Amino acid sequence: MSDPLSGQDGDPAARVDQLVAQAKEKARRYRAMQAAVGQVSVTESSPDGLVSVTVDSAGNVTDLRITDKVKELSGAQVSAAVLTTLRRAQSRLPERLGEVMAETIGDDPQTMDTIIGNYRAKFPEPEEPAEPEPNVRKIGTVEDEQPPPPPPQPKPRPRPDDGDDDFGQSFMVRE
Template identity: 65%
Template sequence: MVAQAKQKAQRYRAMQQAVEQVSVSAASKDGTATVTVDSAGNVTDLRITDRVREMSGTQVAKAVLSALRTAQAKLPDRLGEVMAETIGDDPQTRDTIVGSYRAKFPEPEPEPDETGPGARIGRLADEPEAASTPPPPQRPQPRRPPPPDDDDEGFGGPVMIRE
């Protein structure tokens, strides 16, 4: 029994080390951005092609975010594979951990068809429309002087006064 517990602990240490080494990469649909994430879903590499010179900032951002979400959504499957290799006899632990990753990194929403109904011609559908006139500048509010000291030992007046 002690030997089995030691073997199980050793497999779990091996699983933890293997999981820490996991990284997943994914590219945007148009191939302009490729993102690599580590086992926690953090970006460890970002590659962008020169085609972005012909794209708007919004299009570049969408490509990067698309690749990031796709890479993160691949994590649960990759971690499930690593865990099956190291602790294959414990599907409950594997399913629990993989399930928490699926909740944290769900499959990305399908991107709307830019040419279908509702698409705007000449610009991306989620780009803000140009404002016809800029908003007026905000005027700073004048500072009010502190109330006079009326021997009430600070009761009834402001608690904190900026100076």
């Protein structure tokens, strides 16, 4: 095993100074990366231009713009457009952060892969939603509903059979 303090010239003090300088430079680059990542934002617009969403480096919404076209749509259509656009903006964060990190700590691929992997897990590519039917509101259909189960029927109580044919009348009858 090699001794990290033994340098080419054999001067341990010079090697310590070199390691300290490298550590300081690495710390400076990581602070620069942290500052640059803090400035990252991504803006995404819906294909129809109805919605525009901006998210910061943590995926939080910092700006939301909705056009007056929403007056022609149902609430479900508007909320679907907002959520889809938000998820698309968030899913672009790993790519954008990778660019910033490559500029600042590009010589540390393990750290970059870990951070970008965490962002990809947190903000995956959104699935494209099915096209909603325009101006159709589904309330429910008879075919979709199952009738409730019938109420339980009371079980008949067994009667003792003593041989008398009193046809279920009480034997305690006053005459």
